[in-house]
Amino acid sequence: MPHISPGSHLPRIPHIPHLPILRAGKAYRSLSTKVLDNLATGEPVAEISQANSGLIAKDLAEIGRARHDLESLTTRELVAISKKAGELFATTDLPLGGATQSADDYVVQTSATTGLPQVMVRANMAKIRFVLEEMETVLGGLTRGLDLEILDRGFGTQDGRMVSYRRETDALGAVLPSNSPGVHSLWLPAIPLKTALVLRPGSREPWTPLRIAQAFIAAGCPESAFHYYPSDHAGAQQILLRTRRSMLYGDRATVDPWRSNPGVQIHGPGWSKVVFGADAAERWPDHLDLMVASVADNGGRSCINASGIWTPSHGRAIADAIARKFAEIEALALDHPEARLAAFPSRKAAESLSHVIDSQLAQGGAEDMTARHRGDANRVAEAGGCWFVLPTVIFCEDPNHPLASAEYLFPFVSVVEVPQDELLHKMGPSLVVTGLTEDPNFRRELLTATNVERLNLGASGARGAGAAIPTSKIAWDQPHEGNLFEHLYRQRSFQGVA
Amino acid sequence: MNPATENSLAARSREARAALDAHVREMVAWHFSPETGCPFWLDYAAKLSFDPRERIQGFDDLKHLGHFEDEWLRGGPVRRWLPKGLEGEPLYAFETGGSTGLPKTRLNILDFRIDYSQFSETLSDETFPKDSDWLMLGPSGPRRLRLAIEHLAQVRGGIAFHVDLDPRWVNKLVKAGKHQDMEDYKEHVIDQGLKILRGHDNVKCLFTTPKLLESLCEKISLPKAGITGIFCGGTEMNAQFHRFAREELVPGVDFVPTYGNTLMGLACSKPFDPETKDYTITYYPPHPRAVFELVDPDDPERVVEYGETGRVMLTTLTKDFFMPRFLERDEGERAEPIDPYPWDGVANLRLFTRFEESVVVGVY
Structure with missing residues (x-):
């Protein structure tokens, strides 16, 4: 890729933001970096820490801790945090590698490295804010109106029937694309569904997943729920192999080898x-x-x-x-x-x-x-x-x-x-x-x-x-290439004695 | 660096250079004399308009021979590489790659023993104790490493315990996108290593690759298992991995990164300084048996400046094997001589950028 250069051997560029790795919410500056250039000017825009695959594997072996942190909050509290995160994501200065990033900075930076016009980045930012702020509606769609307290208790009565849901993983892995920020709306419900996130951003679009994580943390979500690993293919592979549930975005050659793995939700070409x-x-x-x-x-x-x-x-x-x-x-x-x-x-x-x-x-x-x-x-x-x-x-x-x-x-x-x-x-x-x-x-x-x-x-x-409805118009309370709730939770048989 | 040290280093660099030039003359005389040379180089010389023994009087003169091509090593007859002066010695055929077509074969007679005996001198007797045993958690089969580690252990008075690991099968799994199968195979290899560590108390030294080290450390604390020294190599390693290994994987264990291949031998890394915590990996070749030059990819005749990025050009000068000016598939920054190695090295060695994918056109 002509605009991405290996940077571990280069002198640090002092005046551009550095995007760190997040290890259970804690920033980690790697000695291996990549520099992203502005597509229009060729000037460097950001230096991005790259996670080695062993570091990812080591962290994922200890990821159970995040579950306890998320379980200390109710689903309703996490929905409220999501709502607040939506506002912060779209309006506030948020941490970015020792400095801060305003919403306008985010728009300009994301546009510069992805090639998406600023006006479209702004529209995508609004989509993400909408999904975060309307999280209760989104969860209602994904769970078909499940009483969210049932997720806190593990079981309960819905429409007169006893139901119980078991979460299938401590963390949702997401190997993400660079094409458009709106796509990140799809994994947002994981947090109110009490599932930590292990995010591997697209090489040209490291901005949105990090800003969403920072918005959640600023809104009061436990930082241990966020793992952010810019990395090469080997790092992505570690995430897919080690999180029991994951999402994979990519072209046909990327996604085909994973189609037979039921834990990997495939987001390939749309056609x-x-x-x-x-x-x-x-x-x-x-x-x-x-x-x-x-x-x-x-x-x-x-x-x-x-x-x-x-x-x-x-x-x-x-x-x-x-x-x-x-x-x-x-x-x-x-x-x-x-x-x-x-x-x-x-x-x-x-x-x-x-x-x-x-x-x-x-x-x-x-x-x-x-x-x-x-x-x-x-x-x-x-x-x-x-x-x-x-x-x-x-x-x-x-x-x-x-x-x-x-x-x-x-x-x-x-x-x-x-x-x-x-x-x-x-x-x-x-x-x-x-x-x-x-x-x-x-x-x-x-x-x-x-x-x-x-x-x-x-x-x-x-x-x-x-x-009539264009293909490009998305109802966010409808499942997309599989239902995230069903990907993360399994309805189990349950009988209890009061 | 103070002026005295600098002067001393400069003087030692000059001495090393003079020794290299003398070694080149000796090796050219060996490989291009009918009494000692191999059929390949004697045939090669017959097509030249000059006698290499007369024209080549120092390292710089090797340019008259052009660039070695590793494709020449593909297939047989492998004895065309056997120097007449070494006939009668036991022969070893080591192979590289082999995932596509015929593998490249390098005939080896004395080199792996000499290279690893020399390398042994650089290891600490405290962390790689003499008479202790080794776990060789690396490739088996027709690989130079397999025998070389065994020799290293023997030179130091120990025994090397081995696992079965077929890297060609791993390559096939990678190419087929069989990620889970690859994980299963890795588990299989790690299981073998764990059994050796659990069954043999005297194993204190380990050779392994970066990825296998990561996997092994997921299963066991190596310091607790008695490992005091790790010799790591076989694949590319960067500063981040070096730091991760020292800080998180095996803190307190002596960690020695190396770079070696079948065509050259074994390059040592600049010793780690815990004060500066500079994790940059800089390799120095086993002078004068092998030489790194960092050259301009567009003009291999131009050696780049210190600190500048260049393509690695490798020359091997041993009685076993003569390989002038081979353009490697690696690049890095030209590194200045240092006290233990008063000749050029290479920092941040990595795959030559131009061999990586240049354009990606797709939906994502």
């Missing part, structure tokens, strides 16, 4: 899609804004962004209309208030990806519909010192074309035309599907499709396009 029924496809213009939002919200960086639009008809027209909309999106500097695109780590990375797309187009059977609307402009653009890949829509005649199932880290979508009766089978796995149909048979097929994780079932237009 999210907008799916038209034959009825709704006739009224596709009603859903144009929904499709653009599904693909391009948050810079197209999320696994919930659509990378496919699958329709029984009007595919080329749909692709052309999206392409016109995409052509209006321009590359802007990361601090521009209208910025809608996220930067790539380097010009080389942006051009390599564009080249991959061109190579796949050269096979035939697919067309870049954006090219004609982009005029003379190249797919790769520079703005404010950063490099971007401009939004791209492909029309695929063949559902087996490699671009039909491609997913890239920018607003990219393939429109694929397939008969309705073949569509769900051919589209492959999907994290989120926005299904647009009022055909009761197709709705039932969508509801029963085992290759669809999250389903946003929308109207075809007869009740107005406003009734």
Whole structure:
């Protein structure tokens, strides 16, 4: 990675923040560091302590202590701490390696190293605050309205039935990505669920997990609940092997070896899609804004962004209309208030990806519909010192074309035309599907499709396009790629004598 | 450093350099003479426009021979590396890697014994007591280390106890992403080590790799088990691991990091100073039998300045093996001579950055 350099042998850079390791909440400065650069200027932004895998293993062998600290608080107290942490996360100066970090510092720093525009980092910060502040609602969704005191007592009566839940681990491991801070909302409920956190941040986004941990600690959460280990792959592997429950974010090559491990909740590529029924496809213009939002919200960086639009008809027209909309999106500097695109780590990375797309187009059977609307402009653009890949829509005649199932880290979508009766089978796995149909048979097929994780079932237009939900719109009280409560707790059989 | 020490060190460096030049002349004469040289180098010399014995009069002249390529070691006939002057001696074939294709083989006759006998002189008799036994918790099979540690133990009057450890199987597990299987195999190796430690009271010295040391320490307190000295090597080690080992894994135990490989021998590290707590690992080669140069990756003819990062260029000059100017897969900072080792060393040795992945394009 051109902007990350091994730093253990370099002289310390005095004027940039140092992000330490957190060992049960205690800061530890490693002799092994990495320096993260500003994508726009190349200037160093932060020095990050790197945990050696043995240090992680040693700490995890002693992690049971955190459980006792968290169990000394009730779930309701931890929900209140979460609420306070949400406010602190979004508003206050929090510790950062011997100095402090304001909310504005956080936005600027996160944008500088991840390439996400500042306006989007701010929106993601608001998402995290929302989830923390609405933790009770989130827990209600995950536990289906369980009386939270049952988690404190270990058993109790819910709707007239005796229930008991057993926590399956002392700590939740999380091997995290760098694409967008909003993704961190998913592990936040672990704390009120009395489970310590073992966080391995993404290499370019060390900021958010550390700031969340500091916000929790400042809000009164036991510091022993937070382990923060920037590290290499060996460190990540230690976390996955040694926490009995974990979350793993990564591309297919990263996550595939762990799929057979039931303790590892996989968050791989999303391959999210907008799916038209034959009825709704006739009224596709009603859903144009929904499709653009599904693909391009948050810079197209999320696994919930659509990378496919699958329709029984009007595919080329749909692709052309999206392409016109995409052509209006321009590359802007990361601090521009209208910025809608996220930067790539380097010009080389942006051009390599564009080249991959061109190579796949050269096979035939697919067309870049954006090219004609982009005029003379190249797919790769520079703005404010950063490099971007401009939004791209492909029309695929063949559902087996490699671009039909491609997913890239920018607003990219393939429109694929397939008969309705073949569509769900051919589209492959999907994290989120926005299904647009009022055909009761197709709705039932969508509801029963085992290759669809999250389903946003929308109207075809007869009740107005406003009734449909983009793939990128998340209800936080719904499970995401598995239910965190069910990952951490197991309902056990229980009989007690009063 | 006071001026007297500096002068003394400078004088010793000059002496070391003169000894190196003399050693180069001796080794070139050995390897390029029909009476003593090996078929490979005699054939090589036959294709040159000069006689290396005349042209090469000192270390700097080795540049006339270009760069050794380790691919030459892949496959046989392995006897093309046998110096005629050593015919009749017992032969050992040590292998490197082997995870893809034919492994590289290095013929070894005397070197591993000489290298490890010399290394033994650097060990403390207090923490690596004479007549005490060793646990060799490292690779077995066709590895130089396996026999070298046994020789080291024997030189010091002890016995080396071994485990079965097949690093090629571990490589296969890593490549296949079989993380749990890898953990299970590591457990299997550690279990063997624990049995030796529990069954043999006289084991006071340990050779192991960084990762196996971490795993062993999860199961047992090495000081309580009677271990007083640890010789650690086999894989890359950085300052953070060094500190972690001294502070948390094995506090109070003599911890000796080393760097060795089948092509060179064994490099010692700069002795740790508990006053300064400088955990930087700086290796010094066994001069004049081996030499490190830190060179500009874009111009290997330019040796970098002290403190500057360079690619490691390794030269081995023994009667067993002549390996001029091999560009290693490692980089580090050029380190100045020090009192026990008045010649160049390398600090913060690590994998050559350009061999790491340069571009990552994916969803995360």
